[in-house]
Amino acid sequence: PTATKETMLYSQILLSLFAASSALSLGGVTTAPRCAAASLQRLPAPCMQAVIDAKTVKKLRDATGAGMMDCKKALVEHSGDVEKATEELRMKGLASADKKASRKASEGIIETYVHTGAKLGVMVEVNCETDFVAKRPEFQELAKAIAMQVAACPSVEAVSESDISPEFIEKEKKIEAQSEDLQGKPDEIVQKIVSGRVNKLIKTKLLLEQPYIRDPNMSVDELVKSYVGKLGENIKVARFIRFNVGEAEAAAEEE
Known part of the structure; x- marks a missing residue:
């Protein structure tokens, strides 16, 4: 009896599906497509992914040193924008390098x-x-x-x-403090200007x-x-x- 009930239920489902498909093909029922359309409208819009070719991935990998999968993921996330993907991977690389900075390198x-x-x-x-x-x-x-x-x-x-060396920095600060354009200015302002100029010099x-x-x-x-x-x-x-x-x-x- 249980098997018979299951068979009958299965048959009813098949008949319902057949009737629905027939109605749609003949244009006799308009409720079904409306319901289908309403259901589709409730679904999130499909994610449009940019087509990422191997050449672009390799180019990004060569520029950043990141892994192949990381490069592809970054390109997909930024819709193929190489510049934005490069920026993201560089930031991740800097963070990774900072974590390894304390390791001994001999x-x-x-x-x-x-x-x-x-x-x-x-x-x-x-x-x-x-x-x-x-x-x-x-x-x-x-x-x-x-x-x-x-x-x-x-x-x-x-x-x-x-x-x-600290001696070099102090020497440069003393020289810069004697600049003609700083004469007569308050000491606090002079110190800030001198520090800025010396830091700029050191960076070069x-x-x-x-x-x-x-x-x-x-x-x-x-x-x-x-x-x-x-x-x-x-x-x-x-x-x-x-x-x-x-x-x-x-x-x-x-x-």
Whole structure:
């Protein structure tokens, strides 16, 4: 009896569906389509996703160092807008790099760059956490980019602000305080102006603060942090030295 009831119920459902489809095809019933339309109106509008091709994903990955899936997700979220996706991924990369900044980085490589004509040469030390990452092509690519950056920025004298001596800062402040345009101004105003000018001067001497030569929209510091996100380890530019032909002779003559 139970099986018979289930069979009858199943048959009734099939008949109802058949009757509804027949009515729709003949145009005899208008209630069904109205109900269907009303139901559709209550549903949320379908999400229109931009078509993201592999070339765009690769371009974003090369620019940010983020993973393939992260790049694709960012592009989808921003409807294919590469600029907005790049900004989002860079912010995530900076946050990731900041978390890894306290890790010890004692491995790494020494990289060199000699400019065309062999009149200018640079040597840099870039550190990471493991020898495995130090051997990665991406890490070596970063080290070469840093060396080229140093060669392109003759005013750069230190990696970061921590490498600038307090004595140098005080000396520059005293010199700046003697500027003619500051004479006669209140001391508080003079101190603020002097600090601002000296900070601006110091930034011109710091490697990490410089705009990256291949992409002026990002700093060298942001470049390094993008590789932290790509390689998953803390990375630091330890030191550098620049050589110019004839520089040693000129220094000796001055002495």
